[in-house]
Amino acid sequence: MELTDKESDILKELINIGVGKAAGVLNQITGLHIILHVPTLKITPMSEVAHHPEEGDASDLAAVYLGFEGNFSGKAGLLFPTDSAALLVSLLTGEDSIDADLDSLRVGTLTEIGNIVINGVMGSIGNVLKQHLIYTTPTYLEGKLPSLISSTIDNEEAVFLTAQTRFNVKEKDIQGEIILTFGIGSFDALINIINEQLD
Amino acid sequence: MIQTPDITVRNDVTDYIPMGIMILRDDFTVLSWNKCLEQWTGICKEDIINQDIRKHFPHFAQPMYSSRLTTIFEGGPPAIFSSQLHKYIIPSKLPTGELRIQHTVVTAVETEGDSSLALFAVQDVSDFSKRMQDYFMVSKALKQSNEELESFTYSVSHDLKAPLRAINGFSGILEKKLKDRLNGEDMELLKIIRDSVDEINHLIEDLLALSRVGRKAIKSVEINMTELAEFVAQTQSKQDAALARVKFKIEKLPPCEGDPGLIRQIYTNLITNAVKFSIDETEPVIEIGSCTIAGDTVYTVADNGIGFDMQYVEKIFGVFQRLSRAEKFPGTGVGLAIVKRIVERHGGKVWAEGEVGKGAKIFFTLGKQAS
Numbered sequence: 157m158e159l160t161d162k163e164s165d166i167l168k169e170l171i172n173i174g175v176g177k178a179a180g181v182l183n184q185i186t187g188l189h190i191i192l193h194v195p196t197l198k199i200t201p202m203s204e205v206a207h208h209p210e211e212g213d214a215s216d217l218a219a220v221y222l223g224f225e226g227n228f229s230g231k232a233g234l235l236f237p238t239d240s241a242a243l244l245v246s247l248l249t250g251e252d253s254i255d256a257d258l259d260s261l262r263v264g265t266l267t268e269i270g271n272i273v274i275n276g277v278m279g280s281i282g283n284v285l286k287q288h289l290i291y292t293t294p295t296y297l298e299g300k301l302p303s304l305i306s307s308t309i310d311n312e313e314a315v316f317l318t319a320q321t322r323f324n325v326k327e328k329d330i331q332g333e334i335i336l337t338f339g340i341g342s343f344d345a346l347i348n349i350i351n352e353q354l355d
Numbered sequence: 356m357i358q359t360p361d362i363t364v365r366n367d368v369t370d371y372i373p374m375g376i377m378i379l380r381d382d383f384t385v386l387s388w389n390k391c392l393e394q395w396t397g398i399c400k401e402d403i404i405n406q407d408i409r410k411h412f413p414h415f416a417q418p419m420y421s422s423r424l425t426t427i428f429e430g431g432p433p434a435i436f437s438s439q440l441h442k443y444i445i446p447s448k449l450p451t452g453e454l455r456i457q458h459t460v461v462t463a464v465e466t467e468g469d470s471s472l473a474l475f476a477v478q479d480v481s482d483f484s485k486r487m488q489d490y491f492m493v494s495k496a497l498k499q500s501n502e503e504l505e506s507f508t509y510s511v512s513h514d515l516k517a518p519l520r521a522i523n524g525f526s527g528i529l530e531k532k533l534k535d536r537l538n539g540e541d542m543e544l545l546k547i548i549r550d551s552v553d554e555i556n557h558l559i560e561d562l563l564a565l566s567r568v569g570r571k572a573i574k575s576v577e578i579n580m581t582e583l584a585e586f587v588a589q590t591q592s593k594q595d596a597a598l599a600r601v602k603f604k605i606e607k608l609p610p611c612e613g614d615p616g617l618i619r620q621i622y623t624n625l626i627t628n629a630v631k632f633s634i635d636e637t638e639p640v641i642e643i644g645s646c647t648i649a650g651d652t653v654y655t656v657a658d659n660g661i662g663f664d665m666q667y668v669e670k671i672f673g674v675f676q677r678l679s680r681a682e683k684f685p686g687t688g689v690g691l692a693i694v695k696r697i698v699e700r701h702g703g704k705v706w707a708e709g710e711v712g713k714g715a716k717i718f719f720t721l722g723k724q725a726s
């Protein structure tokens with residue numbers, strides 16, 4: 157699916173508004189100064205993602221996902237390499253990390269962080285485009301990229317949107333990815349709504 | 356009350372759920388408060404339903420809660436309040452007097468009106484949270500004392516070397532100076548002093564090597580284990596002519612991911628050991644192979660030497676633990692301890708099997724296997 161520059165800019169802006177709001181919420185909760193950036197946005201058909209998994213597919217990832225349904229449907233997730241996820245949790249909670257693994261307590265914290273970021277993004281898309289969506293409860297998943305993707309959506313006609321996300325906390329940069337997967341026709345529906353609403 | 360065509364359930368079903376359940380309207384009025392919350396807080400339904408939650412729990416007015424709840428009242432995605440970032444959302448005391456640690460999920464429930472209701476599901480995670488905190492503290496203390504012990508071993512070993520050099524040097528000078536005046540027994544005594552110093556030096560070198568293995572940062576790359584094992588066997592054979600008698604059988608081994616220098620050290624130590632304990636056999640054979648156990652690749656080094664009694668198997672990998680006489684089989688008893696430490700630093704396991712007079716076989720796994 158080819159996007160015009162304008163459509164791509166609007167999508168990026170919607171995600172940026174969302175992560176900006178999420179950063180505000182995280183600042184309120186932790187009392188820290190957290191900056192969130194989304195420097196790049198990439199749209200890939202699922203068939204390409206499934207056959208050519210991105211580099212680094214062998215490393216373990218920690219992901220928080222929630223599903224959405226409405227005029228466009230799919231799943232929204234926030235993914236980190238497991239050690240970056242553990243570092244982010246340690247920075248935000250101020251608790252020393254003993255190892256790079258995520259225990260259940262830290263999984264709960266990461267799920268809330270993912271929840272806040274995804275809610276920011278989905279909230280911004282829903283509000284600006286005046287769309288009412290129904291959501292599932294966020295769930296935590298751990299695994300390698302191909303298995304995480306196939307567990308979120310298994311249709312080759314789906315569209316996969318990735319937005320690189322940088323958390324800047326206590327002078328440390330932690331990189332993750334916001335991933336939105338759209339079911340058949342849903343991404344077209346989203347783009348049509350963008351064009352209708354914002355023309 | 357729930358009604359289906361055939362069944363009517365008396366009471367509030369949320370009273371049967373072992374979690375705190377609360378429903379708020381968009382003006383923060385409590386519409387539902389289950390028995391679990393009554394028990395936790397001591398606040399009865401009658402005293403809180405139809406009242407503003409902020410009267411009882413003022414923190415709900417703070418933006419970090421109110422802004423996220425506003426999104427819920429607008430029908431937005433569920434919100435999670437985790438136990439590490441919030442500790443609790445409905446403050447309530449445990450019988451011990453400590454506050455109950457909670458993990459809460461708030462979901463929007465659609466109504467026929469414009470706004471949604473906020474359904475709170477509050478889970479008590481105090482017990483788990485306390486056990487994790489205890490575990491963190493114990494792990495932290497253990498890590499710290501291990502580091503201290505490591506650094507103590509390193510500095511003591513290092514500091515011992517200087518006086519040893521002095522003993523060795525001065526006894527050498529004495530030997531030279533007094534050569535003509537000393538009798539055979541005196542010379543023998545001096546030799547014992549210098550041999551003992553050599554022995555302590557070897558022990559210290561091995562201890563330092565063991566300490567370095569624990570401190571060295573691991574740089575993981577894919578390793579061709581067949582080439583590595585062949586290289587170590589060839590190098591050792593070149594260094595010691597006596598090894599010409601030893602027959603090495605090296606199978607094709609699966610690759611692994613690990614630190615090449617450290618993995619080479621594993622083979623060096625295992626082969627050195629295997630040679631030492633089999634060299635006196637009529638036909639010494641060292642077999643290097645691999646197998647799969649419960650899905651894990653296991654690398655093996657076996658010899659047909661003196662073997663060992665399995666009742667002492669636990670001692671094999673300990674520091675300075677020796678199952679054989681030092682006069683016959685020289686060594687400090689640190690080689691296998693180094694192997695164990697390298698394997699563990701790679702997230703693997705090491706174990707041994709043997710039988711007296713029939714040889715020994717060492718097995719090891721490495722955490723990551725190259726695909």
